[in-house]
Amino acid sequence: MSGYRMEGAGRPDRSQPVRFSFDGESYQGYAGDTLASALLAQGVTLFGRSFKYHRPRGVLGAGVEEPNALVSVIRGPGRFTPNVRATSVEIYEGLEAVSQNRWPSLKTDVGSITDRLGMFFPAGFYNKTFMWPRSFWEKVYEPAIRRVAGLGDAPTEIDPDRYAATYAHCDLLIVGAGPAGIDAALEATGTRKRVILIDEQNELGGGALSDPALNPWLEASVRDLRAAPNVQILTRCTAFGFYHDNFVGAVERLTEHRADIGDGPREKLWRIRAGEVVLAQGAIERPLVFEGNDTPGVMLASAARAWLLRYGVAVGRKVVLMASHDSGWRDVFAMAKAGMSVAAIVDVRGTVDQALLDSAAQLGITVHLGSSVIGVSGRHAVSGIEVAANDGGNRRKIACDALLMAGGWTPTIHLWSHSKGTIAWRDDLGAYVPDKPNENVRCVGACAGKWDFGSGVVVPALPTPRDPTRIKAFVDFQNDVTAKDIGLAVREGFRSIEHVKRYTTNGMATDQGKTSNLNGLQLASTALGRAVTEVGLTTFRPPYTPQTFGALAGRAKDALFQPTRKTAIDGWAEENGAVYEPVAQWRRARYFPRGSEDMHAAVNRECLAVREGVGIFDASTLGKIEVVGPDAAEFLNRMYTNPWKQLQPGRCRYGLLLKEDGFITDDGVAGRITDDRFHVTTTTGGAARVLNMMEDYLQTEWPDLDVWLTSTTEQWSVIALQGPRARDVIAPLVDDIDLSAEAFPHMAVRLGHICGVPTRLFRVSFTGELGFEINVPAQYGRAIWERVFEAGRPHGITPYGTETMHVLRAEKGYIIVGQDTDGTVTPMDAGIDWAIGKKKPDFVGKRSLSRPDIVAPGRKHLVGLLTEDPDVVLDEGAQIVADPSQAVPMTMLGHVTSSYWSASLGRSIAMALVAGGHERMGETLHIPMPGTTHRAVVTGTIFFDPEGSRLNG
Amino acid sequence: MLLIHCPYCDEKRPEIEFAYGGEAHIARPHDPSTLNDEEWEGHLFIRSNPRGRHHERWRHIHGCGRFFNAVRDTVTDKFETTYKAGEPRR
Known part of the structure; x- marks a missing residue:
């Protein structure tokens, strides 16, 4: 119990107490607190257990970079969010949070046995140990490992929330509303530019929120920005990815911070296209690598400053700074001036700026130069540290309850790197900074490596008199990667930083290495004996911080996941008890059960009805393409394997379509309506693909052909009437077409009217029976279907679905492209080479039919x-x-x-x-x-x- | 998401309106039967796959429907130019 609330400091509103719970225990904070600040103020140090060793962990940072303090937030059924950072969770009345990765409780965790056995769990441990015997992996090792390892639990219930999405366009998008981002926005206030300023936090200001001296400037600036008509401000909005052509994805959290979430959407996905992007994402302080640096109570100096000056929480009653950089000195000076007790400053450097030493002396802070922390005592909270000179001598112990680390700064170049901007190494910063842009984007402020934090040195790991192979000095806190793991990876032969990363898992946790990447790189560089620039940097990928699947999916889930296409006759099928199946994006009636019939019984009955009487089937989903023009026949002749030029108007032909590689890609019947007009049908699933293929050849290979292609799939309803009684059913309904077998033979098409509605009446069959396919304009589809059905009653007309259609066509050996073929089947393989026009000099795929393999x-x-x-x-x-x-x-x-x-x-x-x-x-x-x-x-x-x-x- | 200039619409539109169409300027032989197996294999399967400037086809499938050609850098993903089908290689 070391942290406490500092009277008079910080922004949370002391007049608005807020009650919440953590691991079932009730706490009080104030409006404006995060879960971490409110708990730190209550003296809580232990927030979670680590990923691999189950070590007790506290708070390291004060923002989204936090690797340790991951919690789950529970908001009732289906509203369970694991792995959120306590440093970013705003508290509200009734907030319920629980710690993770511990059993039975946070303080007594059985899994921490792995920590005591740490010598048996080196890098690559899983790969090395659990490979043998192979059959044990699935049944024994993996389930056991999964119980102990891993971060929070996955939610088990369906997410009841809604998620919104929107597009936005602007001239200038500014990501990050710290001082640099605010300045960039202020510059644009007097212009005609449309500006969007986004920040992931609850209020604008970034680092300025931790510097009370900047308060007046901040308040005035925010007022000016809010008053500017051309500036749109989005808070609690995280730009998570930067994509081509200045396209930025961002998620705005609308309800996470509210006690009453109302009934609006939980989050909103912003897809922003910007003329120019300004990245003002700031920089993240780096931890130092030494034994015990993961003990609860060891945290970044900048974080401790933010907890005090922004949130009014002192993280300890007696703190020590371990620094390799000036910025930490300034942070503890600010804390000391605000009333905190700073016991000592330890700096690995032998000399520092005299002004820093003077200030320390004035504040009565003991300074140990050329020294390092070599050990931390306390398991659930820091109780003291051991310090030694860099040569190992002069060891002494210092009592303290918090240890602050100042290891220098890493510019947040994530989005810059997503945009494929190049980066350059700065030796003086020990960090990569943005170099050449690949988009219309620039970085400003600390994000560009420009800061007034002073200077420092880069040390991969602090010197220690102890055997470095026997200590746990953490690099990646979230994935439990230690300095010796990285050394081991290099000794075992990994040279590429991308391989070191994957072998050790450094930087692969949900924080994506925000605090660990550069320390890992420095350690690998030292172990390899090569310059950092030769070792390279691992790739940054979206998202910058974890985002919910809900936000990315938006409304595209459940019934809205993809469109459901319905024919004009679909409603009749529904009213008549159809059981549906999805075919491409259509829903099609699969069978029409009567009474208690199962599918087998219904399909048997439907099949016999077609063979013995007459059946009616909705074939409207067939793809249909109208091919029109003086060269229509020539075009089809080149596309399909069959000959088309001699086909007379009023006749139909089965068409077989190959790809240029000779394999069957589609088939269907086409009817010649007039000399220059064909009604071409395709498979239900192939309609769009075939039209695209036809357009491709027409536009790019044979632009000289005078042909127009139009998709007419949804213009025609198609009623298939099949069976020996089919003609009897429609005879009374059609008076301008001679339906006799002589006048209207199989594979013919006639234009006329049915019930007074214009029709293209095809005499075709996919059942082997006498059959018609009645094409009528879609708006008449259901009416004609009902008239035909009524007319069929005396003949025992039976509606049938796709299952019966499949059985009937299989009885006749008619293939379904994509079921009986799979993209490697030629016409000869399928036994339908009769459909190839032997005399044709060429058609798509012809040359391939004589390839050696074919x-x-x-x-x-x-x-x-x-x-x-x-x-x-x-x-x-x-x-x-x-x-x-x-x-x-x-x-x-x-x-x-x-x-x-x-x-x-x-x-x-x-x-x-x-x-x-x-x-x-x-x-x-x-x-x-x-x-x-x-x-x-x-x-x-x-x-x-x-x-x-x-x-x- | 890329912005692509359709040379027919003369507008820059989002990538989701377009469909990629493979390498450009691979004309179908006038009479494929005159090609031997090796030449036909080259036409069917062999593509340049360059690192850098790539001539490729796109279709403004959810727009005007036209196929056109583009030069795109496969490293930076930047479009250098787009031009109508049938125009000479750039």
């Missing part, structure tokens, strides 16, 4: 499979082997692509891609499935009505 023997062919046991329906995707008794790994011949129960045939049917399949007719193959291996005979793919006589009924 004509080589042993390719997989599409064949039929009939199981020996007719009741067995094979699993789609099941593998096929010739000899099931062969040793594993077996030689796979192929897999089952389509498999159904055929009610018409009273047995199962299947199609499969099988190596050399066309030469295996009659051969028995084996299909291993869970529990048993099935035998099946290779056949052709047409199982039903092989002569096709029913089509012409």
